Amino acid sequence: MSATPHTLYTLLEGLEGDGLLPAGDAARLAALPVSEEVRDPWYVVLLVGAGAWLAGILFLVFIAGTKLVDTSFKVMIAGAVLMPVALVLRWKTKHLFNHQLAFAAGIAGQLGFVLGLGAELDFTAETWAAAFAVEVLLVWLYPDFAHRLLSTLLAVAAAAGFVYRLEWFSLIHGLVLVLAVATGLWLYEAKGAAGRLRRHYRPVGYGLAAGLLGVLILSLSREMIDVGDWWKSSIVVGGALVVLVYQVLDGQAVRGVVRWGMVVAALAVAAVAWETPGISAALFVLVLGFSRGNRLLTGAALVFLALFVGFFYYNLQLTLLVKSGVLAGSGLLFLGLRQVFLTMTRREADDG
Amino acid sequence: MSQPPSRKRLFELAEAGRLSAAALEQALVRAGHLPDRAAWRVFMDRMLLALGAVLLLAGIVFFFAYNWYDLPRLGKLGLVEALLVGAIAGAWYRGLNDLVGRVLLLAAAVLVGVFLAVFGQVYQTGADAYELFLPWALFILPWVVLGRFIPLWLFGLALVDVTVSLYWEQVVAPEMRERAAMFLVLFVFNAGAHVAWAAGMAKGVGWLKGKWGLYLIVILTLYLLVVPTFILIFDGVSRAAGDPLLYAVPVVFAGYLAVCLWYYLRRVRDLFVVAACLFSIIIVDTAFLVKVADVEFWGFLGIGLLVVAQSAGAARWLRKLGGEGTA
Numbered sequence: 001m002s003a004t005p006h007t008l009y010t011l012l013e014g015l016e017g018d019g020l021l022p023a024g025d026a027a028r029l030a031a032l033p034v035s036e037e038v039r040d041p042w043y044v045v046l047l048v049g050a051g052a053w054l055a056g057i058l059f060l061v062f063i064a065g066t067k068l069v070d071t072s073f074k075v076m077i078a079g080a081v082l083m084p085v086a087l088v089l090r091w092k093t094k095h096l097f098n099h100q101l102a103f104a105a106g107i108a109g110q111l112g113f114v115l116g117l118g119a120e121l122d123f124t125a126e127t128w129a130a131a132f133a134v135e136v137l138l139v140w141l142y143p144d145f146a147h148r149l150l151s152t153l154l155a156v157a158a159a160a161g162f163v164y165r166l167e168w169f170s171l172i173h174g175l176v177l178v179l180a181v182a183t184g185l186w187l188y189e190a191k192g193a194a195g196r197l198r199r200h201y202r203p204v205g206y207g208l209a210a211g212l213l214g215v216l217i218l219s220l221s222r223e224m225i226d227v228g229d230w231w232k233s234s235i236v237v238g239g240a241l242v243v244l245v246y247q248v249l250d251g252q253a254v255r256g257v258v259r260w261g262m263v264v265a266a267l268a269v270a271a272v273a274w275e276t277p278g279i280s281a282a283l284f285v286l287v288l289g290f291s292r293g294n295r296l297l298t299g300a301a302l303v304f305l306a307l308f309v310g311f312f313y314y315n316l317q318l319t320l321l322v323k324s325g326v327l328a329g330s331g332l333l334f335l336g337l338r339q340v341f342l343t344m345t346r347r348e349a350d351d352g
Numbered sequence: 353m354s355q356p357p358s359r360k361r362l363f364e365l366a367e368a369g370r371l372s373a374a375a376l377e378q379a380l381v382r383a384g385h386l387p388d389r390a391a392w393r394v395f396m397d398r399m400l401l402a403l404g405a406v407l408l409l410a411g412i413v414f415f416f417a418y419n420w421y422d423l424p425r426l427g428k429l430g431l432v433e434a435l436l437v438g439a440i441a442g443a444w445y446r447g448l449n450d451l452v453g454r455v456l457l458l459a460a461a462v463l464v465g466v467f468l469a470v471f472g473q474v475y476q477t478g479a480d481a482y483e484l485f486l487p488w489a490l491f492i493l494p495w496v497v498l499g500r501f502i503p504l505w506l507f508g509l510a511l512v513d514v515t516v517s518l519y520w521e522q523v524v525a526p527e528m529r530e531r532a533a534m535f536l537v538l539f540v541f542n543a544g545a546h547v548a549w550a551a552g553m554a555k556g557v558g559w560l561k562g563k564w565g566l567y568l569i570v571i572l573t574l575y576l577l578v579v580p581t582f583i584l585i586f587d588g589v590s591r592a593a594g595d596p597l598l599y600a601v602p603v604v605f606a607g608y609l610a611v612c613l614w615y616y617l618r619r620v621r622d623l624f625v626v627a628a629c630l631f632s633i634i635i636v637d638t639a640f641l642v643k644v645a646d647v648e649f650w651g652f653l654g655i656g657l658l659v660v661a662q663s664a665g666a667a668r669w670l671r672k673l674g675g676e677g678t679a
Contacts, residue, residue, distance in 0.1 A: 006356075006357050006382065006383060007354050007355065007356060007357065008355050008356065008357040008361060009354070011357040011379055011382055011383055012357075012379075014382060015375050015378060015379060015382075018378070020372065020374055020375040020378055021371070021375055025370075029365060029370055029371075030355070032365075032370075039360060039364075040667070040670075040671065041623065041624075041670075041674060043623070043624050043627045043628070044623075044627060044667055044670050044671065044674075046627075047627050047630065047631050047663060047666060047667060047670070048663060048664075048667050050631065050663075051631075051634060051659055051660070051662065051663025051664075051666070051667075052660075052663065054634075054635070054638060054659050054663075055656040055657070055659040055660045055663070056656075058638075058652045058653070058655055058656030058659065059652070059653065059656045061649065061652045062649050062650070062652040062653040062656065064649075065648070065649025065652065066649060096664045096667060096668050097660065097661060097664045097665075099664070100660045100661075100663055100664035100667070101657070101660045101664075104656065104659070104660050190366065190373040190374075190376040190377040190380070191373040193363050193366040193367050193373070193376055194366045194367075194369070194371060194372055194373040194376055195373065198366075198367045199367075249392065252381075252386065252387070252388070252389075252392075253389075254388075254389045254392050258389060258392055258393055258396065261396060262392070262396050265396065265399070265400060269403070283399075286399075290387060290395055291386070291387065292386065293359065293380065293385040293386050293387065299564070309403070309406060309407070312407075312410075313410060313414065320414060320417065320418040321415070321418045323414055324411045324412070324413075324414035324415035324417075324418060325411065325415075326411070327407050327408070327410045327411030327414060328407070328408050328410075328411025328412060328415065329411070330407045330408075330411075331403075331404045331405065331406070331407030331408025331409070331410070331411055332404070332408060333404075334400045334401075334403045334404030334407065335400070335401070335404035335405070335408065336404075337400055337404075338397060338400035338401055338404060341396060341397070341400065342397065345393055
């Protein structure tokens with residue numbers, strides 16, 4: 001990413017010249033005051049979300065402690081009442097304290113509703129289906145970045161809970177496929193920003209990416225859910241990675257050795273990380289983040305990549321000696337690929 | 353008119369309906385916010401190097417972790433020595449200005465530990481685990497200093513932390529009753545690393561520009577103070593009677609917070625560190641209130657409202673300080 005020589009005005013002027021902006025808009029847009037709408041840095045979003053979560057749990061303890069709410073059914077009803085109250089408070093007020101209070105009350109409501117319903121229904125698949133529906137509704141209705149991100153994550157968790165309670169574990173690969181495709185929509189970020197869903201696409205996009213990586217954490221422990229055939233998810237995310245790499249580089253007119261080198265590397269990763277689909281998934285999000293110049297997505301993907309690579313060893317169903325051979329062999333494969341890639345790009349540059 | 357075409361500003365215009373999707377995409381390309389061919393080439397080069405190096409090293413470590421009786425003693429030691437010498441020679445040949453050279457130096461630092469472990473395995477030294485980590489940390493110290501490589505630096509710090517923790521567990525307090533001193537010693541090392549990093553950044557040391565390593569150290573240092581503060585809060589006076597240094601932890605915690613907030617507000621504006629400090633304050637005072645107030649259920653409502661007020665206040669303050677965000 002080279003440094004830009006432009007000012008905003010010269011950039012917009014160029015767009016105007018190419019017919020991408022109506023005549024006269026460049027000067028007008030460049031002179032517009034900076035929006036007063038706050039776009040928080042990620043750590044402020046995290047602080048707000050974590051604070052609301054903590055307060056929400058304390059509110060729930062308070063509700064459970066009152067004599068008025070003494071059965072799981074009543075906890076569910078209290079939760080169901082709190083959610084619309086939180087929504088109205090968020091819609092109707094502008095003060096940050098009220099927004100945070102609404103967020104915390106909403107969290108308490110969601111937890112109360114799901115826990116109460118779960119206690120009533122013994123946490124059957126229906127509980128998780130209801131939780132999923134509630135979270136999707138809140139993503140749509142609740143006008144807050146951190147809340148939408150959290151609701152997206154909770155919706156993914158509810159979907160995983162649904163699959164778990166159905167005991168049809170192979171469905172998890174279908175969920176991984178849906179999440180990978182949905183996360184891939186980051187490629188159409190510009191359409192999201194300029195479209196009707198401009199308030200939703202970023203928090204939902206981050207939530208989906210985190211949800212994809214979060215679901216694949218299940219593959220790290222066979223004690224949690226014994227899906228047994230994680231290689232199916234590896235095919236899903238490995239395929240998604242290869243398609244993504246090809247499409248992104250094609251779209252950005254990066255062809256020749258760089259493109260094919262990256263496609264081969266993606267295939268190699270998918271093949272090596274057969275039992276650990278999280279590695280391909282983290283690389284999928286990493287490539288996506290890098291292609292969009294999105295540092296937050298890239299950074300999050302790197303953290304998960306380190307986690308999945310760290311656990312790669314444990315997932316290999318082999319003896320210690322063979323495991324070490326697979327690890328070292330994989331390392332040599334990637335270093336060899338790098339050497340081939342460097343040689344070919346150098347040759348390509350020499351050929352002009 | 354002279355404002356830069358920042359990514360945030362371009363998205364703001366699009367989200368306000370002033371730029372079409374096609375115009376936004378073109379603007380991002382022309383402003384250099386999307387990677388070009390050269391950037392992709394560097395990305396791929398680094399990814400393959402990092403993945404390859406990590407997996408190869410892991411393979412070597414596990415090869416020697418395998419209790420391989422068939423290989424003669426000297427064969428094992430010779431093999432690991434050959435790898436170590438090869439990594440050092442490679443680093444020397446490539447030089448420390450080259451990324452591959454620095455990765456080879458990091459590999460050599462890891463292999464020193466493998467050598468010490470194999471040595472202990474071959475000669476059955478019966479040493480405690482900290483006796484492996486201590487010389488390991490000491491031997492690689494010059495490379496950490498000379499390497500000018502953030503992963504190597506963090507690896508060195510991690511070794512020091514593991515050494516201190518194991519020393520405490522195995523020698524000083526095997527029953528882990530007197531843990532405050534361990535946390536304080538760990539704090540001294542990590543806060544020292546923090547100060548060194550901050551000083552390097554202030555002097556414009558090029559390789560310390562990336563902030564992710566600094567943030568890791570700040571989070572770890574805060575963690576090292578929050579955990580013993582929690583122990584003091586929840587285990588209380590009875591615990592502190594056998595571990596009086598626990599009383600010093602809140603003082604050190606307050607001091608570290610004060611210095612961080614002063615430095616990152618007044619000297620170098622870094623709101624991530626400020627946010628981390630504020631969050632640690634919120635969780636510690638919430639724990640304190642829950643424990644000390646010995647609350648009935650009404651109290652939980654009050655403390656919940658206090659958490660709401662604190663997090664809203666912190667967010668408002670950070671927004672005011674930040675002016676414009678980056679998410």
